[in-house]
Amino acid sequence: MNYETFCSQILESNPKIRFATVYDEWGVRVGGGMRAGLTSLLSTHKENELVSLSIIDWKARKEMSKWLGKTKYTLAEYDLVKRFSFYLGDDHLLLVSTQKDIDTDVIVDEVIKLYYKNQN
Numbered sequence: 001m002n003y004e005t006f007c008s009q010i011l012e013s014n015p016k017i018r019f020a021t022v023y024d025e026w027g028v029r030v031g032g033g034m035r036a037g038l039t040s041l042l043s044t045h046k047e048n049e050l051v052s053l054s055i056i057d058w059k060a061r062k063e064m065s066k067w068l069g070k071t072k073y074t075l076a077e078y079d080l081v082k083r084f085s086f087y088l089g090d091d092h093l094l095l096v097s098t099q100k101d102i103d104t105d106v107i108v109d110e111v112i113k114l115y116y117k118n119q120n
Contacts, residue, residue: 003031003092006118010096011035013110018081019097022088027055030092041080051095054085058093073108086111 003022010020010032019040021032027048034040040047061071073086082102086094094115098107 001118005031006114007032007094009114009118010094010111013114014098014102014107016099016102017096017107018099019095021095023051023055023093023095025055025059025091025093027051032094054093054095058085058087061087062090072112075104082107084108084111086115088115 007020007022011017017035018038019032019034022030024030042050057074061074065071071087073084075085076083077100079100081100082098082104084094084096084098084107086096088094094111096107096111
């Protein structure tokens, strides 16, 4: 999969999406980034910290999948944004942040649709 294209499609799908980036299991960015013209709410250090915590959470959820089934996504809602983590198989994690007033179901459906579209 071309993760740059995938993340670009996510950003293009809705103007309320601020950020879409894919990381490998070591927290290395493999595609995507912040929407052009926006500034991150986090410093680089805090963004890296958040990615590291997301990777740890992802690995813990993989362990729980033995009993609960695979996690599709998780959502954290903050005062300023919503942050989604989508689990792309066993090797990649997609982080998406949006404006807070976005419809969660619309974003989840669109990201999943784009994921399967890009599998070919």
